[in-house]
Amino acid sequence: MDKLHFFDQINIEIPFETIYSRLGYRQGITRLTGRQKEEIDSYINEAARLLRLKGVGRRAEIIGRKPKALELSGGVIFESSLLVSVFPNVSELLLIGATSGSGIITAIENCQKQDLTRGVVFDAVASETVDLCLDWICDYFNRLLKRENKQLTAKRISCGYSDFQLENQKIFYEFLELAKLDVSLNDECMLKPEKSVTAVVGVMEVK
């Protein structure tokens, strides 16, 4: 089992286009005045300043494979036929997690009653950037893996998809020591701050 790789400050470009798209903007269809665009862009920039993007990743060997379960080093067992079928030829998995930090979440909550427009934009910024953090962590691990003649699979699975139950979030939480990122887990397996995500990726050999 690999050591934990913590990333205390993930630096990414704010993805304006995907944020707009997430909010429902459709190129060539949605009409926006200059004032409206300026307002939304200013909220995006404001949100960007509130983000404190952090992440973590850890590799684990697959030591047992059943039709509906993968057993990993470190005593982790994922029961999911989806996972088994998506990662058929991989010898290990990479578990990753990222969070937006609590500052942006507090700001979103503060906007709920009086300034929902701002809140909705903040929410979209946090969601999109935290997803990008997972891409960033994958890129980082790909660099390390290259030296071992390996690379990550293109597919990435998060808890809640198909039969990869949300309850697996508990495994991620402990295996990735998400508490060290100031992330907590509630009884319904939801991570807090709300914009915190986890995923699993396969590690495959390069020809």
Added chain:
Amino acid sequence: MSKLKIRELLKKRIVLLDGATGTELYKRGMPAGACPESWCLENPGIIKSLHADYLASGSDIVYACTFTANRKKLSYYKIKDVISLNQRLVLLARQAVGNKALVAGDIAGTGEFIKPFGNLDFEQAVDIYKEQVKGLLLGGVDLFVIETMIDIQEARAALIAVKELSDKFTIVTMTYEKAGRTLNGNDPLSALTTLQSLGADAVGANCSTGPEDMCKIISKIKPYATVPLVAKPNAGMPELVNNKAVFNLKPAEFALAAKRLVSLGVNLIGGCCGTTPEHIAGLKRKLLTVKPLVSKIKAVSALSSARRTFVFAGQKNPLIIGEKINPTGKKDFQRELAKGDFSSAIRLAKEQESQGAEVLDLNLGVGGTDEKKLMLSALSLLSVSTSLPLVIDSANPEVIEEALRFYPGRALINSISGEKKRLKKLLNLAKKYGAMFIILPITGKKIPETFKERKKIIEMIYKEAVKAGLTKDDFLVDGLVMPLSWSSKAASTTLEVIGWCSKQLKVKTVAGLSNVSFGLPQRRLVNRVFLKMAKACGLTAAIADPQDKQPLNNRLAENLLLGKDKDSRKFIAVYSRIKPLAKEKVRKEVSEPRVQVYQAIIEGNRSQVNSLIDKALSPKLKAQELLEKNMIPAMVAVGELFQVRQYFLPQLIASAETMQRGVFHLQPYLKKKTAGRSKKGVVLLATVKGDIHDIGKNIVALVLKNYGFEVIDLGKDISAEKIIAKAKFHSPDIVGLSALMTTTMVQMPLVILAAKKEGLGCKFMVGGAVVNKTYADSIGAEYAKDSIAAVKVAEKIGRRRGRP
């Protein structure tokens, strides 16, 4: 081989590097997961044959297999003798190529990030690299290569380590993603600016992309490169074939693409992942007769941060260096800094960046504090909170030294004056760390009053700078701005210095703008007029409040600044009476006020809707009519625009919030019986137990209210028991439930079941990311995919229940 000889060679021809080591070692039997360095020592014949193959293919330089031979990386494999391992690997390379090729000591990342991105201290990183460099030197390397760097700060640490132990030729290459930045956000121009000024002998890119994408990087940086450029691309981008990643670019195609890189200005070229000795042989054949594009630029005037560069290149307006991060005269700021609180510094940085500053001055001189410590902490925080390059503004050379060593870019020193000891120390620091600097025409404590005195000091410092190996492109001259209250000639002398520097000496100039207006009324006006006059004299940069960046014409202020207004009498007489400029008169709208209210809702103009309503209300137009004939239709129109996607979510919500404000404002004027607006129905909303995501539910609440529903919002994480109790109390027409997760959506049927048990007559409407129509049908509820759909569903239910 000496640095000079390599430089000579680079003037004559393209220098060929080697190809991939890792992918070749795997082909030649290295098992996956092995430590390449120790495997090579255990299998010396294989690594030697690889080096020899590259030599035979035409490589002028081979990289010793020491890529990850640093303390941090080797500790994964429990290897401790870093120096000996590096030495032995270099010797293997030397045995393989003899003196027919140069052997480079290969240095790469530690696998950890330097603070603030990770836990590694900068000096710790320098120390780790120094240990590796010692081993490489013992092995007898001809040059160093620092490669595959994803963070400029780690590249700097390695470069400083090399430079402090050796004078050998050093190449630094960063790894850029397809989007053109490193994983840590560094762009090619900033990396070039920082690294070449710090003493890298060649700079460029390796890995990550194929030659085509690398062309974009090379074309961006070539115009600013004072050093030879390097490219070591992959053999194309890896493609998945039978679930395996394969590099597809064959030697001939690779060579053809690489030729383009050379035509764009690459001087040293080789290959990274997926390339083989055949690829290098292909390069050799293709580039045999190609002449190198040697950079003609000796120096570049540019400042950089880790993520942005400012190049001094004939800007139309003076560069604005934000002056606000300076605690002088700001007691609250001083108290904060003394407590180690940098929140104001960060706020001021962001504020000035948004106001248009392009570089920020950083002065943290607070009496009784450890300025060095403050400076390093601030640099660490500001390097992530602003992308602007920084000016290190301190009177203490030790603070400047620590700051320059740590700063992940090319900084500007503010400033170097003429006192001999200090001058020598600071010029040497500027040279060592590649910083630009400001020449302050002062020696000792006395301020030189005349142009002649200042000119003499400037010429002396300039001469010393050249002696230290610096050029005109490395500095700006401060015109030395003194307050007009100090001397009526203060501004005109400064203008004379600026004019002489720019026209005669042909060097760049800078002025601390706001000092001139100290003690005067209308300071901003004076500053802006002074800026205009200094600009006319050729001023390059102004240390100023970015809000003063627009030059201004004003005859009275010009006379004052030219020393033609004795004791500033006329200016003070006029401007001490004038209040600040009145705000621009708002353009009178021609359209009817009631139409403006409609338009405000359509456009989501929350700030003006209430004043527009006030303007619209009259004996002829009552509140009720405005609401029914203008405001509600506006909201209906917004809903329609949203449905056909001409509006997207922020517009819908902004309009809904505008409507909400407007209706609230109208309440006192509406007839009592309709003060709550005609009820289309009562909706009780809740996000179910265990679910903390309620932004979607809040949007639904807002929009429903705007469409005339009474909404009782219970909030998030609400138990079935509480929902039922509230439903009994309020007797709503509809209960709306929201859930985002699969684990919480199961609460929805529990609520519905409990409602049936209690005999409640309300209908249920559900929504949320994981909910769909099938699920809603299965639990006996209506489904609403978004807020407008929720309105439609609620109206449908309302009509069935006899609501209007």
